[in-house]
Amino acid sequence: MTDRGRRALIWAWTLAVLVFLYLPALCILLASLTASRYFLFPIQKWGFDWWRKTFESLEIRQLFANSITIAFCVMVIAVVIAFFGALAFARYNWKGRTVFQKIVLLPIFFPQSVLGLALLLWFNAVGIQTSWMTAIFAHLVWIIPVVTLVISIQVYSFDPALEEAAFDLGASRWQVFREVTLPVLLPGIVSGAFFAFLLSWGNFPLSLFTTGADATIPKYLYAKMVAGYTPGVPVLGTVSTFGAALLLLGGYWLVTLRRRAQS
Amino acid sequence: MAAPHETGKGLSQGARNALPLILFMIIGFAAPLLAVIAYSFMPPRSFGLTHAPTLDNYADIFTSNSYISFGWSMLFAALTVALLALICYPIAYGMARLFGRWSPILTLLFTIPLFVSENVRLYGWILFLIKNGVLLGTLKSWFGIEPESILFTPGVVLLGMVYVYLPFMLFPMTLGVSMVPNETREAARDLGASRWQVFREVELPLSMPGIMIGLLLTFVLAVGAIAEAKVLGGQTIIPITHDIEIAFTYAQNWPLGAALAVLLMIVVGTLVMLVLKRFDLDAILGKR
Numbered sequence: 001m002t003d004r005g006r007r008a009l010i011w012a013w014t015l016a017v018l019v020f021l022y023l024p025a026l027c028i029l030l031a032s033l034t035a036s037r038y039f040l041f042p043i044q045k046w047g048f049d050w051w052r053k054t055f056e057s058l059e060i061r062q063l064f065a066n067s068i069t070i071a072f073c074v075m076v077i078a079v080v081i082a083f084f085g086a087l088a089f090a091r092y093n094w095k096g097r098t099v100f101q102k103i104v105l106l107p108i109f110f111p112q113s114v115l116g117l118a119l120l121l122w123f124n125a126v127g128i129q130t131s132w133m134t135a136i137f138a139h140l141v142w143i144i145p146v147v148t149l150v151i152s153i154q155v156y157s158f159d160p161a162l163e164e165a166a167f168d169l170g171a172s173r174w175q176v177f178r179e180v181t182l183p184v185l186l187p188g189i190v191s192g193a194f195f196a197f198l199l200s201w202g203n204f205p206l207s208l209f210t211t212g213a214d215a216t217i218p219k220y221l222y223a224k225m226v227a228g229y230t231p232g233v234p235v236l237g238t239v240s241t242f243g244a245a246l247l248l249l250g251g252y253w254l255v256t257l258r259r260r261a262q263s
Numbered sequence: 264m265a266a267p268h269e270t271g272k273g274l275s276q277g278a279r280n281a282l283p284l285i286l287f288m289i290i291g292f293a294a295p296l297l298a299v300i301a302y303s304f305m306p307p308r309s310f311g312l313t314h315a316p317t318l319d320n321y322a323d324i325f326t327s328n329s330y331i332s333f334g335w336s337m338l339f340a341a342l343t344v345a346l347l348a349l350i351c352y353p354i355a356y357g358m359a360r361l362f363g364r365w366s367p368i369l370t371l372l373f374t375i376p377l378f379v380s381e382n383v384r385l386y387g388w389i390l391f392l393i394k395n396g397v398l399l400g401t402l403k404s405w406f407g408i409e410p411e412s413i414l415f416t417p418g419v420v421l422l423g424m425v426y427v428y429l430p431f432m433l434f435p436m437t438l439g440v441s442m443v444p445n446e447t448r449e450a451a452r453d454l455g456a457s458r459w460q461v462f463r464e465v466e467l468p469l470s471m472p473g474i475m476i477g478l479l480l481t482f483v484l485a486v487g488a489i490a491e492a493k494v495l496g497g498q499t500i501i502p503i504t505h506d507i508e509i510a511f512t513y514a515q516n517w518p519l520g521a522a523l524a525v526l527l528m529i530v531v532g533t534l535v536m537l538v539l540k541r542f543d544l545d546a547i548l549g550k551r
Contacts, residue, residue: 010357024387041400085284094277109535111487122295141291198378218380237383244378
């Protein structure tokens with residue numbers, strides 16, 4: 001096969017897989033725009049009724065509030081702990097580093113549903129009632145390591161000589177941190193924050209066992225799905241899909257703008 | 264780190280930065296796992312940790328048919344991993360070699376689904392495959408044919424798993440493939456190696472670290488999968504995670520669920536340790 005033929009084949013395959021990835025999201029969008037109670041394709045009557053009904057529901061507003069609160073808290077805590085974790089992971093050469101790296105990876109390489117159950121048992125054993133706060137804790141166990149890896153990739157490309165130079169010029173530890181380390185690592189921190197927020201926003205296996213009475217959107221959707229069809233499910237599904245897409249594309253756009261402004 | 268900046272209170276700079284994370288992992292990861300192990304030795308249907316330890320739960324498991332669920336989970340995880348390796352390799356190759364300036368935007372497009380809850384995405388497949396859904400509805404109105412829906416069969420569970428875990432295979436694999444230096448590949452070609460030889464002798468071994476991470480990650484996630492069989496499979500397949508969940512919820516037999524979880528943890532843990540031990544993470548993640 002010629003090089004061009006092979007190239008075209010790989011392109012075609014990649015695009016086909018992308019279609020495969022986005023096909024369900026498209027179906028959900030179509031279903032949310034149906035006016036009738038049940039989803040029948042081709043759609044006979046289109047309408048925004050279910051969108052209106054969904055957003056008028058107090059229960060759904062509460063779900064949004066829960067999901068956003070949890071995701072926001074997870075983001076802030078995860079970024080702070082993971083930032084220092086990433087420095088230990090990639091920046092400093094210290095004795096326990098290789099062991100530390102494996103410790104960071106373990107929760108990622110662990111079935112999340114089992115982790116959720118383990119945390120439920122643990123909360124029960126120490127006598128903590130599960131709620132949105134325990135959900136934050138549970139999300140952190142999985143998300144801190146992910147964010148640590150994301151920031152670490154940035155730290156690997158960081159040149160320690162920059163810090164040394166600042167120290168030699170008489171900067172204090174805090175000044176070096178604020179004026180050198182933080183700005184250089186900022187892109188990694190920002191992408192880490194995006195990961196933290198979105199992974200918490202979409203998490204289901206950990207939330208299933210650790211949110212107690214405070215449901216999140218994925219948990220609520222699951223309950224509704226198993227129980228049967230309601231058109232509110234596609235509406236919420238569409239919102240969470242497009243919300244994530246918009247947030248990521250927006251972030252990507254900001255990063256490219258910044259890069260252009262710099263060069 | 265240069266010596267003058269060390270404050271030297273016993274802990275090295277690296278250890279001090281690692282400390283918050285390590286403490287968090289002790290109370291958030293190690294302690295819960297110990298709790299699971301402790302519960303697995305409690306008498307069946309008890310809820311506290313104060314009883315005398317017993318091996319009853321493990322005995323129950325080995326006399327029950329949980330091994331069928333175990334088998335399903337392992338089989339489906341293995342199939343998922345094999346299919347994903349075949350599906351993702353050409354894409355990873357394209358990302359690392361061919362797509363050039365399109366690579367970032369394609370990466371982004373592959374990332375977005377990662378952040379949407381898996382059950383939402385699986386739900387889309389239900390709408391696509393269900394009777395009178397997008398696929399069958401279209402076939403019916405355009406061609407007048409009405410095939411049976413394939414929903415709620417084992418094949419669809421596999422489809423769902425492949426679909427959900429695709430990014431987890433793709434990204435480590437791309438990382439791996441981009442670790443192969445172009446010069447090495449060209450040198451092999453110049454020395455007269457065929458395309459197949461280059462692939463087998465150069466490309467594959469050198470991108471192995473990334474590929475192995477992808478295989479391991481998807482296997483572990485797929486073994487822990489719970490939503491696919493429930494949402495798409497309609498209980499035609501009972502994975503081990505389902506047994507565990509049942510023990511914790513309907514059956515109210517926490518110690519049995521804990522014992523099942525311990526067995527799963529042993530399998531997964533051994534695998535992860537074996538694979539991770541062999542790799543230098545600095546090299547994979549791009550230390551310069």
